[in-house]
Amino acid sequence: MEEAPPNFGAELKDAFKPVNTWVASSISWMSDVEEFFRERSLIEKEYSSKLAQLAKRYFEKKAKKTASLSVGDTPLMTPGSLESASMTTWNSLITTTEIVSQEHDKLANDMVSKCADTLKVLSSRYDAFRIQHERFEKRLTSERDAQYSELRKSKAAYDSTCKELETKRVKVDKAFDHGRPKAQKSYDTQMVEMHNVKNTYLISLSVTNAWKEKYYHSDIPDVLVSLQDLNETRVQAMNTVWKLSSTMESDSLIRCSDHMKALAAEIDRNLPHLDSLMFIAHNQPQNGWQEPPDFFFEPSPIWHDTDEIVVDTMAKVWLQNKIAKSQTGLYSLRQEVEKRQKDVESMRMKREKARGSSEAAGGRTTTEEMDILRNLLSGQEELASVDSKRVALEVEVDTVRQACGDIDKNAHTHKFKATSFKLPTSCDLCKDRIWGLSSKGMTCKDCGFNCHVNCEMKVAANCPGPLDKTAKKALKDVRKSSAAGMSIDRLSELPSANGSSHGLGLNRSNTVTSVSTISTTTANTSTASAATPTLVSPLERAGTVKAATNNPAPTPVATSSPKPPTRRVLAPPPTKYIAELPAGDVKPSGPKAKMLYGYTATNDGEISVGEGKEIVVVEPDVGGWTKVRNGMAEGLVPSAYIEMSSGSASTSTPVELDSRRISVISGEKKKGPVVAPKRGAKKLVHVQAVYDYKARTGDEFDMAEGDKFVLIADDDGNGWAEVEKNGVKKMVPANYIERV
Known part of the structure; x- marks a missing residue:
């Protein structure tokens, strides 16, 4: 049974450095062989010169003694020939010496041109090819270390977020009743952020482990196999040079042919992989190679947690968007990986075919085979890069699905693009202003949903699909009305006549808030309101700060400024019931x-x-x-x-x-609407204008001195108050009005 050839990738695993050093030493050793042939050529040259000088000297001596030795000093008859048989033999011997001198001169020249110069060229090529492997391995290691660094950053971010969460929790515990809702909301927001950072850490953990496995089981083994091919090709080339020198010496030195044949036989027995087997035998660990352990979740020392992915409502939205982004590029990456795998396999088949041709040609390494090996390494390098991206995306998708199932099955992810807003625009998710003109926000190309860059991953995957301008405007009005208690998620699912999202022209609710309510709200109310969409004034979405800056109000008569009302007090959902009479x-x-x-x-x-x-x-x-x-x-x-x-x-x-x-x-289950109840205030507060004012935006009232309004929300620090007139609510400068 034929012995299976060795395989560096399967046998040595993470051993690039010793293999690379060994191959580099082997290539460097070729210069010693080159020097050997050059020195041997000098010896042959010197030997040839000495043989030629020797033959010339003895030709001269022979010419002087031929007659004497052939016929004597005093012959009786002049011989017909001046040389005797012995001298003819001697002449043949000297002539043979001269021919041997010429053979040695030819051998010396061939050793330089066919052996030493060939080894010099091959050594340079092999070393350049080895350096290409070295660069490839460094890039793979750098990418792996970068992923390790990303994991450490994710862990550090997770620890930092947990520390911040604990700080906010302590603030909630220490907060008084009037400050508890704000502290609770900050805590809940930080909790959501912590969950997202944790999920990022867990996903990064899975990706890093997958990247590590690919690095040790696919990328590095491929590089090692290629190095093995390089070294074995080098050995084959060395055998070719040695056999050539042996043949030349056998042809020039017939009397040493037996020794040269023995040397040729020894060279034939020097199979390319024998060196590899010995190297493996002296470099393989006795107890076998141990793969580095997988990374695992490390709980924060501040926030004690488990290694389970958070799957609450907010986290699922983020995970749904995460898996959608991963799925977007996964299909094309799989196709590209499949194509590159076919290319690599095709080049491997060409390599085997070229190796067979090389063996049939007496073991001579061809330029075609070197080109194939070079192309094979380049193909493996490109495949490794693309396949790493595919593995990362597949692990992200699998990790999320293992925790949440097919959450992307009926999802309709928004097609966001970076947008620069020339006019003041509010985020349709968090209702805060989107500041900046240099791509500070995102806009859905289909439905026109606007949000911050940081809010993109928090937007539910409920895009109604492509809408025309009319439908987008109607949906925008609905989103504005969401501040009065409507759910954008449910509104976007309503079909219209043309199949797009249903847009309702709704106005703000006329429910009024009160300071007295928030001061008496319990912790349960705070918790419930934090989970319910909050009310946001239209003024906050229309750029009131800019309007206030452009319309400075004159200093009014000193009036008492009431404590600004809180506009985020919401009715809690039902959690318990009391007994009732029939x-x-x-x-x-x-x-x-x-x-x-x-x-x-x-x-x-x-x-x-x-x-x-x-x-x-x-x-x-x-x-x-x-x-x-x-x-x-x-x-x-x-x-x-x-x-x-x-x-x-x-x-x-x-x-x-x-x-x-x-x-x-x-068809959804009915839920209580968002309300802004006013407890303890049975009478409306009326105000009147003390100065004339011309509105600058559609969210402001024109005022003439003496005009009366119903006060909805007093100045909360931005210099504006919300008032109502004839059922319409708009904003006016706070120091242009006074209570009546």
């Missing part, structure tokens, strides 16, 4: 209504009522809350949660009614 035991007295959503009381004076319950309105809505009776219990519920029965006056605002209609159309 409806039949209660005698209603007042308009009847029905609970559209279940509500759980969180403060004194409120009442818990289940979804669909029939209730009696005791006091109508004044500031976003309605006093009702459920059985024998009376208390307040959000006005947006109830619907008046037929024949009774409706307390629902247009936005609330549209929100209910949208819930029915979309």
